[in-house]
Amino acid sequence: MGLLKGLKDSISRATDRLFSEQEPKRIGIYGPPNAGKTTLANRIARDWTGDAIGTESHIPHETRRARRKEGVEIERNGKSVTIDIVDTPGVTTKVDYEEFTGEMEEDDAIRRSREATEGVAEAMHWLREDVDGVIYVLDSAEDPITQVNTMLIGIIESRDLPVLIFANKIDLDDASVKRIEDAFPQHKTVPLSAKEGDNMDEVYENIAEYFG
Amino acid sequence: MPKATNADDGDGPESPDGVQIDLISGERMEGMASMEKIRMILDGVHDGNIVILEEGLSPDEESRLIEVTMAEISPDEFNGIEIETYPKSSTGNSSILGRIMGNNESTKKLTVIGPANQIETLHKDETLISALVSRN
Numbered sequence: 487m488g489l490l491k492g493l494k495d496s497i498s499r500a501t502d503r504l505f506s507e508q509e510p511k512r513i514g515i516y517g518p519p520n521a522g523k524t525t526l527a528n529r530i531a532r533d534w535t536g537d538a539i540g541t542e543s544h545i546p547h548e549t550r551r552a553r554r555k556e557g558v559e560i561e562r563n564g565k566s567v568t569i570d571i572v573d574t575p576g577v578t579t580k581v582d583y584e585e586f587t588g589e590m591e592e593d594d595a596i597r598r599s600r601e602a603t604e605g606v607a608e609a610m611h612w613l614r615e616d617v618d619g620v621i622y623v624l625d626s627a628e629d630p631i632t633q634v635n636t637m638l639i640g641i642i643e644s645r646d647l648p649v650l651i652f653a654n655k656i657d658l659d660d661a662s663v664k665r666i667e668d669a670f671p672q673h674k675t676v677p678l679s680a681k682e683g684d685n686m687d688e689v690y691e692n693i694a695e696y697f698g
Numbered sequence: 699m700p701k702a703t704n705a706d707d708g709d710g711p712e713s714p715d716g717v718q719i720d721l722i723s724g725e726r727m728e729g730m731a732s733m734e735k736i737r738m739i740l741d742g743v744h745d746g747n748i749v750i751l752e753e754g755l756s757p758d759e760e761s762r763l764i765e766v767t768m769a770e771i772s773p774d775e776f777n778g779i780e781i782e783t784y785p786k787s788s789t790g791n792s793s794i795l796g797r798i799m800g801n802n803e804s805t806k807k808l809t810v811i812g813p814a815n816q817i818e819t820l821h822k823d824e825t826l827i828s829a830l831v832s833r834n
Contacts, residue, residue: 579764580778580814581771596773603768603778610765614758631822636785637760644757669785 510557510568511697514617516609516642518634519546519576521623522654526680527573530693531555533686539573545589547602549575552612562691567698572617575605577634613641619697620649626661626677630669639670650696651675652689657682717748717816717831724753724806732759736766743779743813744770748831754783754809780817782827783809 515523528538539555541548555571583592583599590598613620620642624630642649651670653663657679667675676692678685720742727735735755740763742749755763763781771778784807810817810829821828 577764578778579767579781581768582777582814583773599771599773603771607765607768610761610768614761631785633780633782633819633822636783637757637764637781641757641761 510570511618512554512572512616513569513619513621513693513697514572514574514609514612515621515623516574516613516638517576517623518625518628518632519578520544521576521625521628522680523576523623524549524573526621526623526652526654526678527553527555527571529680529683529686530560530571530689531558533690534558534560539571545586547576547581547586547598547605549573550598550601550605551575552605552608560690560694562687562694565694565698567694569693569697572612574609574612575602577606577609577638579634581606613638614645617647620647621652621693622649622673623652623654624666625655626653626663626666627655627658630666635669639673643672648696649673650692652680653677654680656684715833717746717833719748719750721750722752724751727751727753732756732762735759736763739763739811740766740770740779743811744776746813746816746834748810748812748817751809751811753806776813778814779811780814780819780829781809781811782819782822782829783807784827785822785824 515527517523524540525542527540528542531537531539535555535558537555540553552572552574555573557568558571559566559568581599581602583595586595586598589595622635622639622642624635639649651666651673653661653666653675655661656663656677663675663677674692674696676685676689678689722738730738736759739749739751760781763779767779770776808827810827812829812831813834816832816834818830818832819827820830
């Protein structure tokens with residue numbers, strides 16, 4: 487009996503695997519420093535799991551390590567997707583510790599800049615090796631045509647990764663979603679305010695539709 | 699005894715009164731491995747030079763350039779790089795045609811790279827890059 491039950495369980499597990507949802511997709515949250523990536527990651531994680539991912543700050547490079555929140559199941563309009571959210575450090579080509587000395591002691595600023603450079607390198611490595619899709623977060627109040635944005639979108643496209651562009655901070659007075667749509671017309675742009683929770687329904691619809 | 703080069707005597711190539719610009723042809727880059735290109739660029743930038751690539755880097759090489767640059771940043775010595783290329787055309791026509799024809803997006807785009815503390819982008823659009831270069 488035990489052998490028969492074991493065989494039955496084994497077949498059942500294999501069948502479940504065959505017909506179950508696919509493995510969770512690793513979705514990297516990318517973008518320049520201070521675009522609101524961690525605020526968005528926390529908003530998504532809190533809405534669907536109740537937990538946050540990381541600390542938010544107005545000082546650039548608060549996130550200096552890629553952080554993953556596993557098994558976040560998002561459902562909207564009958565579609566669902568299970569994702570691992572990977573919150574990554576803001577990507578840049580330069581880090582000057584003196585940018586932080588107004589906010590902290592010099593030793594802390596130097597340590598922060600060192601960790602920031604390691605974090606950016608780590609984010610690039612994840613992008614090349616370990617993500618299945620990308621949410622690219624931009625600050626709607628800033629000019630989107632920067633070298634970092636141009637390069638990163640190019641890198642994402644060259645790897646054929648699905649990408650959604652999130653135009654964040656639409657609660658700011660000088661926000662312009664159209665400026666972002668015009669800069670990257672080849673990709674879907676979704677407006678939102680992760681901080682205020684504005685337009686999150688459309689955010690989740692797009693995540694479930696696009697990555698599901 | 700060889701005579702030591704003095705910055706003020708103006709008889710050597712090491713005069714600091716100016717910014718060296720290296721214009722590197724696509725032909726020169728063609729036979730190089732990715733890391734050779736990145737090393738050549740960063741060695742030039744560490745020396746305070748402005749490096750202009752006729753045909754730019756591939757997206758993968760750009761990704762590795764960022765990674766290696768980050769590893770070499772050092773407080774008070776090297777803050778990283780400023781890099782500029784033209785953004786992709788927003789019309790999208792050539793891209794769609796290219797995809798129909800089975801061609802990938804061309805990576806051949808003029809690229810300017812310099813030390814972050816010496817080069818500042820003043821303006822950039824699809825057809826123009828305007829930058830200010832200082833002697834540091």
